[in-house]
Amino acid sequence: MQGPELPRSDAQHAMKPPEVITAPARLRERIAAERRGGQRIGLVPTMGALHAGHLSLVDAARQDCGVVITSIFVNPTQFAPGEDFDQYPRNLDADLGLLGPAGCTLVFAPSVETMYPAGCETTIDVGGVARSLEGESRPTHFAGVATVVMKLFQLAPADAAYFGRKDYQQTLVIDRMVRDLNVPIELVICPIVREPDGLAMSSRNAYLSPEERCRALALHASLRLAEQMCSRGERDAAAIRTAMLALLAESDITPEYIAIVRDGTLEPIDPVDGPAAIAVAARVGKTRLIDNLVVR
Amino acid sequence: MQGPELPRSDAQHAMKPPEVITAPARLRERIAAERRGGQRIGLVPTMGALHAGHLSLVDAARQDCGVVITSIFVNPTQFAPGEDFDQYPRNLDADLGLLGPAGCTLVFAPSVETMYPAGCETTIDVGGVARSLEGESRPTHFAGVATVVMKLFQLAPADAAYFGRKDYQQTLVIDRMVRDLNVPIELVICPIVREPDGLAMSSRNAYLSPEERCRALALHASLRLAEQMCSRGERDAAAIRTAMLALLAESDITPEYIAIVRDGTLEPIDPVDGPAAIAVAARVGKTRLIDNLVVR
Numbered sequence: 001m002q003g004p005e006l007p008r009s010d011a012q013h014a015m016k017p018p019e020v021i022t023a024p025a026r027l028r029e030r031i032a033a034e035r036r037g038g039q040r041i042g043l044v045p046t047m048g049a050l051h052a053g054h055l056s057l058v059d060a061a062r063q064d065c066g067v068v069i070t071s072i073f074v075n076p077t078q079f080a081p082g083e084d085f086d087q088y089p090r091n092l093d094a095d096l097g098l099l100g101p102a103g104c105t106l107v108f109a110p111s112v113e114t115m116y117p118a119g120c121e122t123t124i125d126v127g128g129v130a131r132s133l134e135g136e137s138r139p140t141h142f143a144g145v146a147t148v149v150m151k152l153f154q155l156a157p158a159d160a161a162y163f164g165r166k167d168y169q170q171t172l173v174i175d176r177m178v179r180d181l182n183v184p185i186e187l188v189i190c191p192i193v194r195e196p197d198g199l200a201m202s203s204r205n206a207y208l209s210p211e212e213r214c215r216a217l218a219l220h221a222s223l224r225l226a227e228q229m230c231s232r233g234e235r236d237a238a239a240i241r242t243a244m245l246a247l248l249a250e251s252d253i254t255p256e257y258i259a260i261v262r263d264g265t266l267e268p269i270d271p272v273d274g275p276a277a278i279a280v281a282a283r284v285g286k287t288r289l290i291d292n293l294v295v296r
Numbered sequence: 297m298q299g300p301e302l303p304r305s306d307a308q309h310a311m312k313p314p315e316v317i318t319a320p321a322r323l324r325e326r327i328a329a330e331r332r333g334g335q336r337i338g339l340v341p342t343m344g345a346l347h348a349g350h351l352s353l354v355d356a357a358r359q360d361c362g363v364v365i366t367s368i369f370v371n372p373t374q375f376a377p378g379e380d381f382d383q384y385p386r387n388l389d390a391d392l393g394l395l396g397p398a399g400c401t402l403v404f405a406p407s408v409e410t411m412y413p414a415g416c417e418t419t420i421d422v423g424g425v426a427r428s429l430e431g432e433s434r435p436t437h438f439a440g441v442a443t444v445v446m447k448l449f450q451l452a453p454a455d456a457a458y459f460g461r462k463d464y465q466q467t468l469v470i471d472r473m474v475r476d477l478n479v480p481i482e483l484v485i486c487p488i489v490r491e492p493d494g495l496a497m498s499s500r501n502a503y504l505s506p507e508e509r510c511r512a513l514a515l516h517a518s519l520r521l522a523e524q525m526c527s528r529g530e531r532d533a534a535a536i537r538t539a540m541l542a543l544l545a546e547s548d549i550t551p552e553y554i555a556i557v558r559d560g561t562l563e564p565i566d567p568v569d570g571p572a573a574i575a576v577a578a579r580v581g582k583t584r585l586i587d588n589l590v591v592r
Contacts, residue, residue: 180447
């Protein structure tokens with residue numbers, strides 16, 4: 001017999017579509033009830049348009065937790081004016097069709113008005129870790145991310161929250177916030193999920209034309225090249241960057257940044273003498289893509 | 297027989313000195329255990345140097361809650377350089393002597409290093425409500441307050457938190473933050489407690505010389521004058537302000553601000569045709585004092 005604190009069996013969750021909740025009060029009630037029942041609760045914050053990367057987070061949550069909550073909310077405050085908030089893909093029905101078989105118990109899909117009622121003005125600034133790289137290209141982005149994630153952590157007080165490593169700097173931002181504000185939640189960072197040809201899964205890949213989709217492979221290829229150079233003993237960050245730039249240029253891509261940093265930080269590492277994260281951001285056509293990889 | 301969710305009897309709490317906790321992990325354990333026992337938990341955030349105003353908050357918490365936690369932490373981030381962080385009165389033993397008989401169950405008294413370990417950079421900005429009045433005189437103050445209160449709310453997840461009305465704008469700042477970040481805590485705002493002669497209780501009153509202590513009475517007197525004018529039918533905010541300024545001038549006090557606002561907001565109200573909060577801030581000697589009062 002399975003105790004109440006153990007994850008539900010696959011058979012059990014596969015048969016039940018997730019309950020969709022839009023009201024915070026209902027969400028709190030459901031979570032309180034599950035908690036009273038001894039369930040460990042996992043939260044997977046998403047903006048919907050789910051792909052295998054998101055589902056890997058749900059799967060990781062399901063391994064650890066009896067109750068898996070996926071939030072689906074395209075958060076306006078993390079988009080700057082002129083970015084793709086309006087175009088961002090939204091398809092709740094398709095998302096729900098994926099989440100049921102993946103083992104998600106509850107879906108929290110609030111409206112913008114529910115999350116940001118009139119008068120809402122509070123923002124969270126995590127400091128230096130939000131300033132460089134993505135923060136330079138998108139100066140208001142991480143305040144929007146930190147604030148909405150904190151709201152979700154309060155609305156859905158889970159034991160653990162699951163984020164993808166593809167958004168490397170975002171994972172550092174959220175980790176900083178959770179530590180600094182003493183949020184009682186465990187962060188679980190899951191590996192990047194890639195298409196068979198190496199492209200990192202992203203909801204924004206849907207924006208790419210066939211020609212752009214092909215050129216976009218250069219991002220991962222440039223990271224693989226860096227990895228190969230490191231494994232052959234290259235330690236010079238400038239040499240690695242130069243080689244990456246050359247490879248990207250072949251696909252007519254000029255990156256917004258190539259960062260070679262000590263893994264788990266944003267500190268530049270040169271020589272590359274320990275675990276390093278190499279991160280790249282670039283526009284392919286009008287679509288902004290990011291990717292990263294760890295070298296040891 | 298008393299159920300576990302009822303407040304403890306006076307006899308029960310008077311005999312037990314509060315347990316003093318400095319480690320967050322221990323605090324979480326204790327709160328989780330009390331919660332499992334069905335206790336409602338009240339939090340009274342303070343900076344110590346306790347007076348009857350603080351004790352009225354503990355008393356209010358004890359009326360509602362089986363467990364009352366008082367935090368004692370002189371929060372450096374809400375003091376600007378040159379303010380009185382170093383001089384701020386600290387006397388944990390005296391505070392504990394007051395808290396036991398008042399019915400406080402637990403005291404959380406962390407060190408600055410515990411609350412702000414190296415690398416801590418996250419701050420919370422609640423927007424417009426933090427900008428005027430106190431925010432003009434003390435531009436970094438409310439970010440410090442909001443951030444430490446959020447940290448305390450995460451460290452000591454209470455059902456209700458108790459704050460004094462003396463810090464009127466602070467109550468609006470915290471209310472804004474709690475709403476905007478969906479913090480699952482009830483805020484209880486308690487009335488100002490005054491000395492017999494009308495001076496609002498404040499830990500900073502200890503800074504006043506006998507002569508300053510006497511002049512400081514003009515703050516409350518100016519508020520009482522405003523109240524009398526309103527009760528006699530005066531509706532002109534400018535006339536009320538002028539009369540208050542004249543009365544304060546008699547005690548050689550030039551206020552930093554006199555605010556006449558719709559109660560529960562910082563919106564100026566003129567004519568004074570509904571419940572209004574009248575707030576005053578002034579230095580008496582080197583000591584900065586604030587006070588306020590509601591007129592209807």
